[in-house]
Amino acid sequence: xxxxxxxxxxxxxxxxxxxxxxxxxxxxxxxxxxxxxxxxxxxxxxxxxxxxxxxxxxxxxxxxxxxxxxxxxxxxxxxxxxxxxxxxxxxxxxxxxxxxxxxxxxxxxxxxxxxxxxxxxxxxxxxxxxxxxxxxxxxxxxxxxxxxxxxxxxxxxxxxxxxxxxxxxxxxxxxxxxxxxxxxxxxxxxxxxxxxxxxxxxxxxxxxxxxxxxxxxxxxxxxxxxxxxxxxxxxxxxxxxxxxxxxxxxxxxxxxxxxxxxxxxxxxxxxxxxxxxxxxxxxxxxxxxxxxxxxxxxxxxxxxxxxxxxxxxxxxxxxxxxxxxxxxxxxxxxxxxxxxxxxxxxxxxxxxxxxxxxxxxxxxxxxxxxxxxxxxxxxxxxxxxxxxxxxxxxxxxxxxxxxxxxxxxxxxxxxxxxxxxxxxxxxxxxxxxxxxxxxxxxxxxxxxxxxxxxxxxxxxxxxxxxxxxxxxxxxxxxxxxxxxxxxxxxxxxxxxxxxxxxxxxxxxxxxxxxxxxxxxxxxxxxxxxxxxxxxxxxxxxxxxxxxxxxxxxxx
Amino acid sequence: xxxxxxxxxxxxxxxxxxxxxxxxxxxxxxxxxxxxxxxxxxxxxxxxxxxxxxxxxxxxxxxxxxxxxxxxxxxxxxxxxxxxxxxxxxxxxxxxxxxxxxxxxxxxxxxxxxxxxxxxxxxxxxxxxxxxxxxxxxxxxxxxxxxxxxxxxxxxxxxxxxxxxxxxxxxxxxxxxxxxxxxxxxxxxxxxxxxxxxxxxxxxxxxxxxxxxxxxxxxxxxxxxxxxxxxxxxxxxxxxxxxxxxxxxxxxxxxxxxxxxxxxxxxxxxxxxxxxxxxxxxxxxxxxxxxxxxxxxxxxxxxxxxxxxxxxxxxxxxxxxxxxxxxxxxxxxxxxxxxxxxxxxxxxxxxxxxxxxxxxxxxxxxxxxxxxxxxxxxxxxxxxxxxxxxxxxxxxxxxxxxxxxxxxxxxxx
Numbered sequence: 013x014x015x016x017x018x019x020x021x022x023x024x025x026x027x028x029x030x031x032x033x034x035x036x037x038x039x040x041x042x043x044x045x046x047x048x049x050x051x052x053x054x055x056x057x058x059x060x061x062x063x064x065x066x067x068x069x070x071x072x073x074x075x076x077x078x079x080x081x082x083x084x085x086x087x088x089x090x091x092x093x094x095x096x097x098x099x100x101x102x103x104x105x106x107x108x109x110x111x112x113x114x115x116x117x118x119x120x121x122x123x124x125x126x127x128x129x130x131x132x133x134x135x136x137x138x139x140x141x142x143x144x145x146x147x148x149x150x151x152x153x154x155x156x157x158x159x160x161x162x163x164x165x166x167x168x169x170x171x172x173x174x175x176x177x178x179x180x181x182x183x184x185x186x187x188x189x190x191x192x193x194x195x196x197x198x199x200x201x202x203x204x205x206x207x208x209x210x211x212x213x214x215x216x217x218x219x220x221x222x223x224x225x226x227x228x229x230x231x232x233x234x235x236x237x238x239x240x241x242x243x244x245x246x247x248x249x250x251x252x253x254x255x256x257x258x259x260x261x262x263x264x265x266x267x268x269x270x271x272x273x274x275x276x277x278x279x280x281x282x283x284x285x286x287x288x289x290x291x292x293x294x295x296x297x298x299x300x301x302x303x304x305x306x307x308x309x310x311x312x313x314x315x316x317x318x319x320x321x322x323x324x325x326x327x328x329x330x331x332x333x334x335x336x337x338x339x340x341x342x343x344x345x346x347x348x349x350x351x352x353x354x355x356x357x358x359x360x361x362x363x364x365x366x367x368x369x370x371x372x373x374x375x376x377x378x379x380x381x382x383x384x385x386x387x388x389x390x391x392x393x394x395x396x397x398x399x400x401x402x403x404x405x406x407x408x409x410x411x412x413x414x415x416x417x418x419x420x421x422x423x424x425x426x427x428x429x430x431x432x433x434x435x436x437x438x439x440x441x442x443x444x445x446x447x448x449x450x451x452x453x454x455x456x457x458x459x460x461x462x463x464x465x466x467x468x469x470x471x472x473x474x475x476x477x478x479x480x481x482x483x484x485x486x487x488x489x490x491x492x493x494x495x496x497x498x499x500x501x502x503x504x505x506x507x508x509x510x511x512x513x514x515x516x517x518x519x520x521x522x523x524x525x526x527x528x529x530x531x532x533x534x535x536x537x538x539x540x541x542x543x544x545x546x547x548x549x550x551x552x553x554x555x556x557x558x559x560x561x562x563x564x565x566x567x
Numbered sequence: 568x569x570x571x572x573x574x575x576x577x578x579x580x581x582x583x584x585x586x587x588x589x590x591x592x593x594x595x596x597x598x599x600x601x602x603x604x605x606x607x608x609x610x611x612x613x614x615x616x617x618x619x620x621x622x623x624x625x626x627x628x629x630x631x632x633x634x635x636x637x638x639x640x641x642x643x644x645x646x647x648x649x650x651x652x653x654x655x656x657x658x659x660x661x662x663x664x665x666x667x668x669x670x671x672x673x674x675x676x677x678x679x680x681x682x683x684x685x686x687x688x689x690x691x692x693x694x695x696x697x698x699x700x701x702x703x704x705x706x707x708x709x710x711x712x713x714x715x716x717x718x719x720x721x722x723x724x725x726x727x728x729x730x731x732x733x734x735x736x737x738x739x740x741x742x743x744x745x746x747x748x749x750x751x752x753x754x755x756x757x758x759x760x761x762x763x764x765x766x767x768x769x770x771x772x773x774x775x776x777x778x779x780x781x782x783x784x785x786x787x788x789x790x791x792x793x794x795x796x797x798x799x800x801x802x803x804x805x806x807x808x809x810x811x812x813x814x815x816x817x818x819x820x821x822x823x824x825x826x827x828x829x830x831x832x833x834x835x836x837x838x839x840x841x842x843x844x845x846x847x848x849x850x851x852x853x854x855x856x857x858x859x860x861x862x863x864x865x866x867x868x869x870x871x872x873x874x875x876x877x878x879x880x881x882x883x884x885x886x887x888x889x890x891x892x893x894x895x896x897x898x899x900x901x902x903x904x905x906x907x908x909x910x911x912x913x914x915x916x917x918x919x920x921x922x923x924x925x926x927x928x929x930x931x932x933x934x935x936x937x938x939x940x941x942x943x944x945x946x947x948x949x950x951x952x953x954x955x956x957x958x959x960x961x962x963x964x965x966x967x968x969x970x971x972x973x974x975x976x977x978x979x980x
Binding site: 083084088106112343537 | 867
């Protein structure tokens with residue numbers, strides 16, 4: 013099967029191509045789902061792009077799309093589902109929801125925006141099988157999941173006993189394989205566990221009430237494990253003290269704690285709060301961006317706040333419990349989970365007239381605009397925690413259009429406007445930078461060499477946008493989207509459902525650890541380790557995962 | 568199968584009651600299955616199989632081929648104005664196929680054991696809840712409050728699972744308080760070494776409400792609550808406040824006022840979490856009800872008791888319960904693969920995808936006997952906590968289709 017996309021302006025930052033700037037048009041050729049060098053061979057289908065902008069399919073490296081906490085959110089927020097019923101033109105009757113859309117709606121709405129790969133950033137090991145079943149029901153997207161580690165009693169017990177790094181590495185390798193995960197996420201390092209012992213907050217160097225282990229120790233040990241196992245994506249960190257004014261110091265100390273090793277700080281906006289001003293809540297975006305700029309080992313995503321109703325869902329039960337008084341509507345869920353992690357679900361409405369919410373919005377944008385290297389910052393709203401992913405087109409316009417941004421700012425809470433430098437920032441993102449943020453850079457930080465670009469060998473996941481000076485309008489719809497070379501979206505409407513794959517990372521590790529893990533599961537968890545393990549055949553209705561073999565791991 | 572060798576299979580996963588035990592042993596000889604070792608009575612009964620031929624598919628009681636039965640079922644579905652897809656005792660693959668069926672032909676989806684779930688939801692959807700899971704309770708819980716009747720009759724190994732010899736954290740003494748019925752012999756045996764107290768009451772709601780007040784530092788007006796005097800409750804409130812990790816458990820399915828028990832238990836746990844840690848641990852989970860519910864939430868955005876019509880879904884916990892929906896239905900698709908659960912009395916047409924031992928009051932219009940997940944074929948089921956799911960294996964060669972296979976054959980011909 014050979015396809016030819018004719019006469020597009022190719023925007024492919026990974027390969028240094030910018031047809032938007034040069035005005036050059038060219039063809040892209042696809043053979044059996046992959047991009048190939050152009051040939052003169054007859055194509056089975058040709059599409060005339062007429063100078064439209066062609067990019068690789070979007071990659072969202074942090075969006076909560078599957079797992080038990082999303083189902084808890086759906087259960088709790090039936091009003092979200094009722095307010096956003098099935099879209100016309102759906103052909104399975106499964107659509108619906110905005111803050112917590114169904115699997116079908118998730119796959120369709122993302123595809124309509126030109127996204128073709130999305131990573132669930134907080135899979136709890138105990139829930140891995142269920143999360144994978146749910147991901148298999150998301151159409152049109154390739155997926156993958158980051159395993160939440162660092163609050164599990166097995167690991168903390170190892171640290172408390174002074175276990176060697178080799179033993180930790182073996183455990184991390186086993187867990188990654190057993191849960192079919194792609195990377196390691198740490199959520200509030202050790203804090204979720206400490207909450208089970210009734211600690212209400214955890215500072216970076218505070219001792220866990222039971223294990224005596226500090227978040228710093230959890231973080232540095234797991235950073236080393238991921239490095240030594242050769243897992244491509246660095247530790248994906250949701251740090252200590254989420255949402256707490258003054259957590260800027262924690263964030264800066266966390267960056268320093270890496271001592272130059274790679275670390276990804278997720279939803280950084282929620283971790284960039286100072287305590288200045290009469291309300292003791294201020295932006296530290298400038299300080300933090302400066303430190304990010306100075307430390308090339310650090311990458312970040314923003315977790316931009318977008319105004320409106322949403323629901324927050326996180327493994328950080330400690331923080332979610334602390335914030336449950338802010339729930340709107342007034343209801344929330346919390347759950348301790350299986351010596352493994354936890355979750356908290358808190359509905360939330362971000363209001364533009366609220367000082368705190370308006371400043372959160374401004375802090376996120378300050379981070380976007382003050383972090384200089386577009387290869388180290390990623391476009392996220394921490395869906396749905398800062399806002400639903402369907403707000404991305406609006407967010408892109410905020411980044412690309414200073415006048416629009418300042419006009420929005422001028423409508424917000426007046427006090428918040430005085431607490432942000434946003435109006436003075438002149439930077440506007442270029443289309444090329446947006447393409448970096450949303451496809452080229454995520455592919456690079458995830459180690460997905462055949463995604464995020466349009467060179468020969470790349471997976472033919474392709475988005476075609478018609479250029480529009482109104483960037484929100486431009487990115488709100490796609491003229492065409494191809495998934496593995498199949499046309500799935502035409503003129504903004506899903507025309508076919510494609511079955512995606514699930515990416516997993518597989519390091520080598522010392523399997524001698526299995527004996528101890530078996531005993532742990534038998535005695536502590538009360539479940540067999542072999543039944544905790546998710547088999548390849550359980551993924552994607554028997555199709556199995558797409559395996560990224562890690563290099564440089566222990567043999 | 569005469570002369571077939573007997574083989575013992577260990578670490579068998581059980582999908583029946585929702586507790587998710589995964590250490591069972593069975594002897595398999597040809598198509599015969601005999602449970603061995605420590606096993607609860609329900610699993611022993613449901614796993615035991617004789618080496619006999621399964622009853623064939625039938626149309627109005629007359630034997631038919633699988634294909635013929637499926638064709639008639641498809642015809643009935645196509646003609647039906649208002650199908651109820653009920654029972655829903657099936658694994659995850661079967662649940663997915665049944666949601667597809669509802670999307671294609673329309674229909675209300677409900678599980679036969681959903682009453683308890685919706686009693687819990689009545690409270691939970693208004694306020695939310697703070698809960699825990701088996702492994703957390705097993706290791707952290709130093710004070711367990713069991714509301715209602717002794718659950719060991721339904722979950723035969725519950726206390727064995729919750730009370731290992733050496734918990735990781737609750738090492739300074741563990742206590743179980745039965746608020747309601749007395750613990751039976753089985754519970755007592757599994758709780759040896761644990762401090763067990765029984766507070767008899769026929770009004771657990773009143774007792775829980777008073778407990779919540781006392782925990783929050785208020786003295787409720789009155790001398791006794793649910794027949795338990797205020798001093799006893801005040802002392803219990805003190806113990807709850809002093810506990811490191813209290814857990815409250817109940818089975819809303821067997822409590823007439825299960826919705827109120829759920830609400831008061833949720834309130835009590837909320838009050839406790841202000842100063843210490845606690846979680847609710849609602850019991851349930853029979854025949855993969857939790858898994859089917861999970862799948863519906865991610866597929867349709869709604870839990871059980873949802874109607875799918877004209878490419879759109881609507882949820883109503885009352886209107887689309889099996890009992891209410893039957894009144895409006897003209898076709899019942901009855902699914903029960905885990906056990907021979909008969910369909911409810913119904914005057915309309917019935918398609919049964921049923922356990923081969925099911926005894927029917929009236930022969931269904933179409934009967935397709937189906938295999939049991941975890942006996943005849945592999946599958947996935949969720950545990951009662953909605954977080955953990957387990958892989959069921961096949962114990963023998965299947966001669967019957969799975970629910971997923973049967974539904975696909977009906978839908979696609």
